[in-house]
Amino acid sequence: MSPDVFDRELESWLTGQAPTVVPDGLHDAVVGAARRRRQRPSWLPLGSGSAFGAGSRAVGRVRPRLAYVVAIAALALALAAAVAAGALLQKPENPLLGRNGMIVFTGSMEQATMFSSDIHAAGPDGTDERVIAEGWCPAFTTDGRHLTYLGYGTHSPALYVAEPDGSSPREVAGYPVVSFGPSTPIAMSPDGAKIAWFGAQIRYEAQLTPTLIDGSMPANNREIWLTSIDGREQRPLFPAPADSDQVYGPPVWSPDGRWIAAAVMRASADEETSIRDAIEVVEVATGKIRSVTTIAGDSTEISWSPDSHTLAYPGRSRVGSPGIFAVGVDGTGERILAGSSEHVSMPQWSPDGSRILYIVEDFFGRRVAVSTVQADAAEEPLAGPYADGAIWSPDGSTILLTRRGNGAPELEGFTGDVIAFVDAGFEDPPRLIPMSRGPDCLPSWQRLAP
């Protein structure tokens, strides 16, 4: 059969196969869904060129919203009433909720390597951007009183602790792992007094680490240790698992500093991915460890609720459906917080504990989603812009997201890497800080006391 004849037969067959009627109700379902869904605003650039150095341009001021003002006024009235009743003295402060302080993020000049990375700081609305240190992966401690980052130590990359504005940096530990990847395995306690970190294969001649390794050369990520930055306390938190194929994910402190959680991972059969065998939680004071989840997963990511009672993590249900799950620190109350038909990752509890932020990978790429946390149900998430990662502002009103490259519809015309501010309801257009190269780590937002 000649190609022309084949094409004619093919086209005739396709025409014959194509349905001529549409199922009843399909159009109504589409229109009904449109009436229930808000449109997403397009991206709006408020700066141009490099955000670094003399060429940088300030991001516009946050536009006050009536609902926000009303909420603040209502909150002020409620607080006043609570003070009057003496209730405020009895209620513990939420360690995550507070006023918005500075933003810090890793900035790199084009073509630069990690070793010329700078740490940039900006005001809570993105203005007054400046370089405050050399280094990468900056993070404020939960109490907002210290800034930690990785920098260029005396002998090797090192962990620094500084004032929030980057002043008075102190090298507190040699970087004790081989990897220089974006997901730092060093975790500062909420008050900045202690560090949880991986035991390592390599003995470093830095300030605190040499005495911790006895020469037995434990495998990388096989142990998690605790070190106080004054050098008075050093001990293992999670000893090496009995199964030699298992390693730990990064340690994650609870906001109250009482617990540390870490995922136990092992390579899958094809050795291309990892499987989470368990999430373990250790009580820092006693060293008592318990395993808290039975939900399978392939990610080390864990987020603590603001009250430190619950952990959220990505996983798959027993029938294979992906979602964000939650379990109590005592291992009870395991439930799904947000279901999804696509792969989900990077859960993060909102500062007030009412919502969960995460990343959904749909057919265009990775996008931000927010679900309301409910006791026994998962509702449809609020879909946000395309982004590689995102964090909450301390007051929960804004999400700061990072995005590399192009390809998403909203980024048409804005093909560079960006950090962007978007309101948590995804109602206003995101405001961008264009970058010459995307950040290696998530930004960090300083919490100020309410």
Added chain:
Amino acid sequence: MSDDLVTRARAGDVDAFATLTAGLMRPLYATAMLILRDADQASDAVQDALVRVWVDLPSLRDVEKFDAWVRRILVHSCYAVARRRRRREVVEIQVQAPSASWSPDPQQSVAVRDEIERGFRRLTPELRAVIVLRHYVGLSTLECADVLGIPEGTVKSRLNAAKTAMRASLAADERTPTLAEQVIP
């Protein structure tokens, strides 16, 4: 497609969106049905795609590209539905006896279409999509490339791969001896 309807829908006019989509339902459903070969999944793909169109419409800067943009979203929605199906279901392979009655008679066209059906079902959704856009929707290879978001050369190579596979299936069946040939030396 009216640019005015697109403009109004982009500004948040749901009634304009309803009018706009009413005229799109049949061609989009037909395209999805051809790619997915399943009525329920085609409905899912069309609904997912049009809701996505509604939500993302403000980001469409050039209303003249609306048709291509919608088709692109639909095709990706079909991929997503097909991907979910592959994850959730054991793949069912329909085993059919080879046609023993094929002969170069007036019924040849019917037999050829049976073989086209069989060959088409063996294609991946990506290859089906390029066949459907080129030979059912009637787009040029350049327009297919725009809709699929791939280079025109890739469109041509996918078309060639798809049709080669289908014609190979057809040729194999042409070479299959009839039952009579198998029994009588």
